[in-house]
Amino acid sequence: MFQLDTISLYIHIPWCLKKCGYCDFYSYVSKEKIPEEQYIEHLLKDFEKDLHLIHHKNIKTIFIGGGTPSLLKSSSIKKLINGIKKRAVISKNTEISIEANPTTIESKRFLNYQMAGINRFSLGIQTFNEAGLKKIERTYNKKEAIQSIKILKQVNNNINIDLMYGLPNQSLEEALLDLQCAIQWNPNHISWYQFTLEPNTIFYSKKIITPHEDLIFKMFTQGDKLLKKSGYKKYEISSYAKFNKQCKHNLNYWHYGDYIGLGCGAHGKITQKNGKIIRTLKNKNINCFLNGNYLHSINMVSKKDKIFEYFMNVFRLYEPVFKQHFTKKTNIEITKIEKDIQIAIKKGFLIDYLDYWKTTKQGKLFLNSLLKIFL
Incomplete structure (x- = not known):
């Protein structure tokens, strides 16, 4: 990891x-x-x-x-x-x-x-x-x-x-x-x-x-x-x-890691020292890019979007999702998502263990339905 x-x-x-x-x-x-x-x-x-x-x-x-x-x-x-x-x-x-x-x-x-x-x-x-x-x-x-x-x-x-x-x-x-x-x-x-x-x-x-x-x-x-x-x-x-x-x-x-995006239309995601996350988008126009106008936009990711983005990525993987990893990558406490986690468990999409969550077979087959819970 x-x-x-x-x-x-x-x-x-x-x-x-x-x-x-x-x-x-x-x-x-x-x-x-x-x-x-x-x-x-x-x-x-x-x-x-x-x-x-x-x-x-x-x-x-x-x-x-x-x-x-x-x-x-x-x-x-x-x-x-x-x-x-x-x-x-x-x-x-x-x-x-x-x-x-x-x-x-x-x-x-x-x-x-x-x-x-x-x-x-x-x-x-x-x-x-x-x-x-x-x-x-x-x-x-x-x-x-x-x-x-x-x-x-x-x-x-x-x-x-x-x-x-x-x-x-x-x-x-x-x-x-x-x-x-x-x-x-x-x-x-x-x-x-x-x-x-x-x-x-x-x-x-x-x-x-x-x-x-x-x-x-x-x-x-x-x-x-x-x-x-x-x-x-x-x-x-x-x-x-x-x-x-x-x-x-x-x-x-998929582990919600950071990356720099270079070139026309490239996206980037970078975690700041204060725990906030920014997303960058580079200019899609090739002529503008070749004239030195690289950055199209830079935006701060909201808490709500961080939660959804995190699960949208990690739930794709066939491995446990450690609770400590969630707090480290998002700078958000588990208490903020407890209600959503319980809904996912009741629907049969997730299993809750002491240190991690794991998606069920049903959770993988109906991944979009699982992710909608965190929207």
Whole structure:
């Protein structure tokens, strides 16, 4: 579990080859050459402006996400990581991850990524099914997806494969075949999450039809059994890992840890010395960002929101929620939430132990209902 003297760093690379119809992340399809060298310089200046928020904390994890960060040259990644090391203290065992798209993976460049300090690769496959890839508007085919895994396995075995179930017109057999295909490559980590239609996306406006909820539940339960049978331990609602290979960066989020967000549209959460929590949002406009206007807003998190945010994160995990951890992370006494805890217990969502709470199987299945209690 993360200590209060550590912090994570999220870095957003906004460019993509194509905007997928289901994606609600901030991304920018550039028809011209990406100004990556200029962007890296501004990322480091953005970091310098946020250094006063870190309060001399060690950086425990770094996650380079997007967008498609693997569009960047290895020299840009090296400059970025070296620039961060010059400006802050990075632990020796820092997990440094980068997201990658199958069409951008080249053996030499990814070897150079690793030499620059990247030690974990997150590969956004989503599905190996040819028809499924076309339906969700991915820019590669099954052969390219498998080839990208082969290349990464030669570089580093510390790989995560992202897969989605509940895709438009997907069958149970197709969903399980995706998992079987990923498992045969023996990655350290597999993210197995439900395809959802998020507001403000193209697919949402088109009212794309997804499988019936009963079929989606079968995909979830049978996929869960297959992953566990194959040696993957479920440690979060959508995350499965080999022994001791959990994503440390995401664990920091789910433990309600602190993190700095750098780059267009990046979010940050930082606990102050007085126990108050602030949230930062960086400018989404790429031109404004490249002109040095980094910060869009900074807000104080209210007590009510802290309670909800805390449980929204920790209840995703398959581990006890220690009462002492709640007070340490929120600076709120247990007495303030006793009534809500009792309601959750009566509904069968929580079990109350002396030092911790634990979500029941029903609590995990009806997580949204559990969280509504704390709204």
